[in-house]
Amino acid sequence: MKFLFKDKLTSVASLILLLFVTLAIFGPWIAPFPKEGAGASHVDNSYIGPGWHHLLGTDELGRDLLSRIIYGARPALFIALAVVGFAAIIGTLLGLIAGYRGGWIDNVIMRVSELFLSFPSLLLSLVAVTFLGPGLVNALIALIISWWPWYARLIRVEASIVKSKPYVEISAAMGVPGRTIVLRHILRNVTTPLIVQIAADLGTVILAAGSLAFIGLGSQPPSADWGLMVAQGRNLIFDQWWISTFSGLAIFLAVLAFNILGDALRDHFDPRIARQ
Amino acid sequence: MKVLRNRLSSAFLVLLGASFITFTLARVIPNDPALAYIGPKATAAEAAKLRITLGLDQPIPIQYVKYLFQTLQGNWGYSLSTKQSVLQEITSRLPATLELITFAMGFALLLGITLGVYAAKYRGRFQDSVIRILAIAGVSMPAFWLGLLLQMLFAGRLAWFPATGEFDIELKYDHPITKITGFPIFDSIITGNYHATLNGLHHMILPALTLSAYSFGLLSRMARANLLEVMSQDHVKVARAYGLSERLIFFKLALRNALPPIVTVTGMSSAYLITGTFFVEQVYNWPGIGSFAVNSLLSIDYPAIMGITLLAAIGYLLINFIVDIIQSKLDPRVWLQ
Numbered sequence: 266m267k268f269l270f271k272d273k274l275t276s277v278a279s280l281i282l283l284l285f286v287t288l289a290i291f292g293p294w295i296a297p298f299p300k301e302g303a304g305a306s307h308v309d310n311s312y313i314g315p316g317w318h319h320l321l322g323t324d325e326l327g328r329d330l331l332s333r334i335i336y337g338a339r340p341a342l343f344i345a346l347a348v349v350g351f352a353a354i355i356g357t358l359l360g361l362i363a364g365y366r367g368g369w370i371d372n373v374i375m376r377v378s379e380l381f382l383s384f385p386s387l388l389l390s391l392v393a394v395t396f397l398g399p400g401l402v403n404a405l406i407a408l409i410i411s412w413w414p415w416y417a418r419l420i421r422v423e424a425s426i427v428k429s430k431p432y433v434e435i436s437a438a439m440g441v442p443g444r445t446i447v448l449r450h451i452l453r454n455v456t457t458p459l460i461v462q463i464a465a466d467l468g469t470v471i472l473a474a475g476s477l478a479f480i481g482l483g484s485q486p487p488s489a490d491w492g493l494m495v496a497q498g499r500n501l502i503f504d505q506w507w508i509s510t511f512s513g514l515a516i517f518l519a520v521l522a523f524n525i526l527g528d529a530l531r532d533h534f535d536p537r538i539a540r541q
Numbered sequence: 542m543k544v545l546r547n548r549l550s551s552a553f554l555v556l557l558g559a560s561f562i563t564f565t566l567a568r569v570i571p572n573d574p575a576l577a578y579i580g581p582k583a584t585a586a587e588a589a590k591l592r593i594t595l596g597l598d599q600p601i602p603i604q605y606v607k608y609l610f611q612t613l614q615g616n617w618g619y620s621l622s623t624k625q626s627v628l629q630e631i632t633s634r635l636p637a638t639l640e641l642i643t644f645a646m647g648f649a650l651l652l653g654i655t656l657g658v659y660a661a662k663y664r665g666r667f668q669d670s671v672i673r674i675l676a677i678a679g680v681s682m683p684a685f686w687l688g689l690l691l692q693m694l695f696a697g698r699l700a701w702f703p704a705t706g707e708f709d710i711e712l713k714y715d716h717p718i719t720k721i722t723g724f725p726i727f728d729s730i731i732t733g734n735y736h737a738t739l740n741g742l743h744h745m746i747l748p749a750l751t752l753s754a755y756s757f758g759l760l761s762r763m764a765r766a767n768l769l770e771v772m773s774q775d776h777v778k779v780a781r782a783y784g785l786s787e788r789l790i791f792f793k794l795a796l797r798n799a800l801p802p803i804v805t806v807t808g809m810s811s812a813y814l815i816t817g818t819f820f821v822e823q824v825y826n827w828p829g830i831g832s833f834a835v836n837s838l839l840s841i842d843y844p845a846i847m848g849i850t851l852l853a854a855i856g857y858l859l860i861n862f863i864v865d866i867i868q869s870k871l872d873p874r875v876w877l878q
Contacts, residue, residue, distance in 0.1 A: 274670070274674065380555075380559070383562075384559055384812075384857055385816045387816040388815065388816050388850060391819070391838055392563060392850055395846065396567060468681060472683055476685065476816075479685045480823070480839070481839060482839075492683075499685075499824070503692075506693050506697075509686065510689075510690065513685075516683050517678075517681060517683065517686060
């Protein structure tokens with residue numbers, strides 16, 4: 266775990282991430298106004314600027330912005346883990362099948378994944394969530410739809426490389442069943458690139474989920490979602506600037522921390538790429 | 542020639558696939574498109590009639606084949622919200638978006654390569670880490686948030702730039718732009734309408750900077766890494782040992798060899814530029830495809846959405862194709878692959 270603190274920037278990123286994880290788990294106990302964080306409005310307090318009582322000010326319904334942002338940590342981390350997790354599972358399964366079996370199955374899986382990659386992935390998610398209907402769960406599904414092909418292709422390449430290594434060929438010749446080879450040799454050898462890819466994607470997913478919510482296709486009010494909160498403050502940016510500014514800052518810091526740690530993880534596991 | 546033919550046929554297949562995916566997604570719509578078209582007050586009989594006129598009563602495979610033929614013939618359907626032809630909506634808005642993307646790309650290349658080179662020169666020192674932080678911030682920044690921040694600071698507080706729009710509203714009356722190509726800033730330059738050019742550029746800076754942040758981040762990191770790698774190669778060392786000037790080594794040997802990966806990254810970031818316009822145009826009220834796309838998504842305007850996704854797939858293919866051509870000019874081995 267030393268690499269998480271290998272230089273100043275990485276250490277700062279680790280601390281930011283630790284903070285967000287703490288907020289996500291213990292948010293209701295940390296937030297100064299837990300009821301407002303959960304959505305209770307307090308209309309006579311609306312649009313109070315940042316100050317002692319409300320550190321980051323209040324929003325249009327008089328809710329304490331800091332508490333809302335703290336409550337937003339949980340859905341943000343949840344969506345990142347869920348999207349990347351499901352995409353990685355689906356992609357790894359298909360990639361393993363394609364890479365190990367080869368032949369027509371390989372062809373079909375790869376052509377289908379190419380279809381999904383034929384337009385910008387965020388656009389695919391936007392279109393998918395539009396037709397599925399706005400909401401957190403549908404946004405999740407929409408993001409998984411555009412994310413799995415990357416994993417399938419990554420794992421397929423790795424699997425086909427490992428498959429042709431002599432020790433794997435020998436175990437196949439010795440009559441070791443295919444399932445054992447895939448689980449024992451191939452899956453183990455693809456874990457490193459898989460972890461590196463997952464780490465690199467977590468931040469990107471938060472960014473994409475925030476974008477869906479900003480347009481109005483992700484989480485719906487009254488949920489405490491950072492992207493949604495930026496959108497709610499959008500038309501007030503010149504006067505009640507704090508609403509969009511601080512909500513967006515939360516997205517930015519989370520994505521930044523994940524991206525820096527993703528880089529550190531990649532350098533740690535695969536110094537070859539780092540040097541390029 | 543054979544390479545080109547292969548490329549074109551695979552491009553055709555990709556577009557076919559893209560149209561298939563959007564069509565399939567559009568068919569999952571829970572709401573009735575016919576109702577969206579005539580509004581909630583219409584009677585069931587009117588809706589049924591419209592469903593027949595729009596061809597929504599036919600089996601889905603037939604609808605898809607029909608859609609394909611109509612698309613090829615230039616009939617991209619009618620927008621449910623504006624009731625205009627989708628192709629017309631798109632072509633009238635495309636120039637504004639293309640100009641925005643061009644400027645954003647220009648900013649990203651200029652800033653990205655310059656700072657990347659600068660970081661390589663001061664490797665491991667203070668300047669290098671500042672640029673590293675800028676680059677990673679660029680790729681982590683939500684475009685809509687950066688847009689709002691720049692708007693608040695430079696349009697609101699400092700009032701250096703206009704907050705929204707492509708031109709001042711009065712410009713239409715004071716210095717109207719003669720339409721030649723449809724690209725407003727370009728047209729204003731070739732017609733000598735410099736007042737409009739300056740006004741357009743003034744409006745362009747904030748949106749283009751916002752859109753360029755991500756590509757800037759990717760490019761500066763890529764430029765730095767590649768430059769460092771090329772500079773450590775043997776031929777550069779030999780050139781140094783021969784006493785060639787650093788300037789000559791840099792431009793003739795290093796930069797030229799670092800270019801191909803930079804071009805690749807430029808192409809990669811195009812996916813981001815295409816969807817980035819959705820958010821940037823939304824924030825800055827830019828009259829382009831991006832704001833049209835967001836409105837179409839929000840109103841489930843399915844003919845418009847299908848048109849926009851098809852256009853995005855075409856744009857994406859085209860950019861990748863151009864990237865390959867530039868690559869082959871820089872490195873003739875590329876064509877053979």
